[in-house]
Amino acid sequence: xxxxxxxxxxxxxxxxxxxxxxxxxxxxxxxxxxxxxxxxxxxxxxxxxxxxxxxxxxxxxxxxxxxxxxxxxxxxxxxxxxxxxxxxxxxxxxxxxxxxxxxxxxxxxxxxxxxxxxxxxxx
Numbered sequence: 001x002x003x004x005x006x007x008x009x010x011x012x013x014x015x016x017x018x019x020x021x022x023x024x025x026x027x028x029x030x031x032x033x034x035x036x037x038x039x040x041x042x043x044x045x046x047x048x049x050x051x052x053x054x055x056x057x058x059x060x061x062x063x064x065x066x067x068x069x070x071x072x073x074x075x076x077x078x079x080x081x082x083x084x085x086x087x088x089x090x091x092x093x094x095x096x097x098x099x100x101x102x103x104x105x106x107x108x109x110x111x112x113x114x115x116x117x118x119x120x121x122x123x
Contacts, residue, residue, distance in 0.1 A: 002026040002112040004096045009117030015085055022079040022096030022114055030054070030074045033103045035110060036081045038092035038119075045095070047105040049081065057103055064090075088123040 008020040020036070035050035049060045049070040058070055069082040079096055094117050097110035104110075 002032070002098060004098060004112055004114035006094065006096050006114040006117040009094060009119045011120045011122060012083075012086055014087055014121050014123045018083045018086060018119065020081040020083065020094055020096075020117060020119070022081075024077050024079070024098065027098075028074065029072050029077050029079060029098075032098040032100060032112075034072065034079045034096065034098045035103070036070060036079075037095045037097060037107055038090075039095070039116075040089075040092040043092075045107055047107070048094070050103040050105065051079070052103050059103060059105065061105075083119070086119070086121045088121050091119060091121045093118050 003025045004022050006022045012018045033052050036048040037045050038048050039045040047061055051058045051070045055072050067085045071080045096114040098112040099110045
């Protein structure tokens with residue numbers, strides 16, 4: 001059974017930086033495609049970024065391109081999301097997800113989910 005545990009959320013000023021982490025157990029991150037999604041109050045969960053099992057392929061939603069970077073550390077079995085220059089509209093609960101297939105922007109593809117970590121951006 002794969003378990004995902006996010007951390008690193010908190011309060012950050014607009015224009016600052018924050019790094020989210022997602023530690024996986026039960027399976028190696030280099031055997032899974034992984035992603036970050038987010039959900040703001042009153043809104044549906046939305047795709048943020050994904051990375052392939054090999055780490056070669058990444059994908060970002062337009063509104064975070066150039067600001068956020070997804071990466072994996074196989075030795076630590078951890079997924080990261082580096083958030084630079086966050087904006088108030090990035091305030092949401094951020095979820096880590098994993099699946100045993102290819103990368104996708106659809107949440108329905110991901111079998112495993114973390115519990116989420118709150119990110120609040122103050123302007």
